[in-house]
Amino acid sequence: GWQHRFPETEFALASSRALLDWVMREEALRGGRITVRARTEALGLTGGAGRVTGVRTRDRDSGEEQHIEAELVVDATGRGSAMRRWLEALGVPAPQEECVDTGMVYATRMFQAPPSVAGTGFPLVSILADARRPVPGRGAVLMPIEGGRWIVTLSGTRGGEPPADAEGFLTYARDGVRHPLIGDLIAGLEPLTPVQRSRSTVSRRLHYDRLAAWPEGLVVIGDATAAFNPIHGHG
Secondary structure (H helix, E strand, O other): OOOOOOHHHOOOOOOOHHHHHHHHHHHHHOOOOOOOOOOEEEEEEEEOOOEEEEEEEEEOOOOOEEEEEOOOEEEOOHHHOOHHHHHHHOOOOOOEEEEEOOOOEEEEEEEEOOHHHOOOOOOOEEEOOOOOOOOOOEEEEEEEEOOOEEEEEEEEOOOOOOOOOHHHHHHHHHHHOOOOHHHHHHOOOOEOOOOEEEOOOOEEEEEHHHOOOOOEOEEEOHHHOEEOOHHHOOO
8 A cells, every 4th residue: 555644754855866966066166165177087096005195187188197186085986986996006905895786777767747747746656666575576766856857767676677668668667566656647748868777786885994004195985985776775
């Protein structure tokens, strides 16, 4: 059945990635203390195993390389972090890696919401997998976002992965999960994007904390050190 909605839990803040990035950028740059180097790629660290002294960068347009000196370097580059390779180049051994792979796959598509729901406070809709049933687990979520749009994400574990084609997406939303509500809601709506499929859901932790020595002047944060399946809500 459907979970009863309590006043204390009747809220959810959802947005597009573009809006979230824009808001965070505006907040970070407020006050003029931070400078953004556009179209600049980090190539590696400078310094040694005992201390990091800066970063080597390259301008993607001109190809010019530059050394940026820094008392503190922070790696917040997410799942795609190259820190292990950069540290090995400085003589720091690779950290132990711990992984948990549930085989979860996500498929997401954005739709134009129907005009009839404009200004109604249409809620987030979530259909969870039934833990009493054998695997694969399948689920779906519909999130209203800015601009009168809906983001719909389908999920499934091994053997129950959501498809990447438009017709299969609608069929999965209607018949592949426990309730057809989301499939019925998006049937006939205008799609605004192709179906985007992601398998980057492995929960992974790099144990930099277990290294015998760590270079001064370097911090690794966020998904660059511990990346979890998005459904866990750790960010």
